Amino acid sequence: MTTEFVSGDFVRCEYGGKQLKGIYITERDGMAVVKLGSGYNIGVPPKVCTFVERPAPAAVKPVDVKQDSSLPNLSIVSTGGTIASRIDYRTGSVTSQFNASDILVAIPELAEIANYRTIPLATILSENMTPAIWQELARAIHEEIKGGAKGIIVTHGTDTMAYSAAAISFMIDTPVPIVFVGSQRSADRPSSDNAMNAVCAAAAATSDLGEVAVVMHASTNDDHCTIHRGTRVRKMHTSRRDAFRSLGIPPIGKVEYPSRTVTLAPDTVRRGTHKLALHDKLEPHCALVQFFPGMSPDILRAFEGYKGIVISGTGLGHTSTTLIPQLRHLTGASTVVVMTSQCMNGRVCDRVYDTGRDLLDAGVIEGGDMLPEAALVKMMWVLGNEKDGEKAKALMQADLKGECNRRSAHGL
DSSP states (O other), rough: OOOGOOOOOOOEEEEEEEEEEEEEEETTEEEEEEEETTTTTTEGGGGGEEEEEEOOOOOOOEEEOOOOOOOEEEEESSSSOOOSSEEEEETTTTOOOOOOHHHHHHHHHGGGGGGGEEOOOOOOOOGGHHHHHHHHHHHHHHHHTTTTTTTTEOOOOTTHHHHHHHHHHHHHHHHOEEEEOOOOOOOOOOOOOHHHHHOOOOHHHSBBBBBBEEEESSSSSSSSEEEEEESSSEEOOOOOOOOOOEEOOOOEEEEEETTOOOOTTTSSOOOTTSSOOOOOOOOOOOOEOOOTOOHHHHHHHTTTSSSEEEEEEBBBBBBOOHHHHHHHHHTTTTTTEEEEEEESSOOOOSSSSSHHHHHHHOHHHHHHHOOOHHHHHHHHHHHHHOOOOHHHHHHSSSSSOOOOOOOTTTTT
């Protein structure tokens, strides 16, 4: 019975006619989850498992890792993520190791790139990110750059990393690279991408980059990472290591691995282009709503009193005609409503069909080719910093941080 097992026990189990030894993690859906020596997990009926031994708790000794003072100074701000973590099978949890020594022990190659100062800002699952934490993050990054950091690495869970990268893009004018990095697969898996992503992020953070970016695996191979603009990136797969893609524009650079060679696109913002400035006001009472066939106006009524709403519409930027009276009511009550598209590429144009023209007449603003999530974050920032309604609407249609192309490239 699995009641005799606790997480971390060594067990022997029968699987595929073979006797295998592994570490018992937990019981899930009536199956015992066992981690094999290869690093992969298997699920087997509990009755085929036998207890081997229960290891004594290992003492965790602090390790002092020397850093090379001649290398550039980088700051790593952690919001969670798995750039360095320790798997504790007795609790089944991933424990953050977040000081410079822990990180360098976990990923020694980082010591060849820079000196590191670490700021553990938060330890959250990325779905628990909030505008308030974005503000804390922006302030922490600003202080690190003001204090002399030559680049910033932000470790972040992958699910909402694109939102956070966009938020920091609007909130900070930066003279140095601000690089978001995460891991699709945990550090205990042989296919983990955390070490390579972290190394490539550090290389990008010491490069000539001068804007907010996301650095993640470019392919299923361990050959290079892609550098994505913080306002033009989206997670496109739930679990693949190459889940992140630039949408509407090509990537702004890449980092070869293991050489760590950084190549930047011609239109990438360069280091030193902007003076450091913090604009950390946000209006949290904004929403992102996806239109769907048969959508009731009652859903929009739930957002009465909100300062802004981004609609993720169909095709060129449409909703059903049944929503237009409620949208007109919202804009008449000074709610800024911006239309984006559910399509991965292309731009909104509400002047082609009657529905689009009616939406414009109702006061809806075209969002160009902005990604819906970037439009939401931008709206929070614009409405937090500009109280004049007409000026706010104009800013929503202006290209502030590469989020809105004046025209779409052919085929994108």
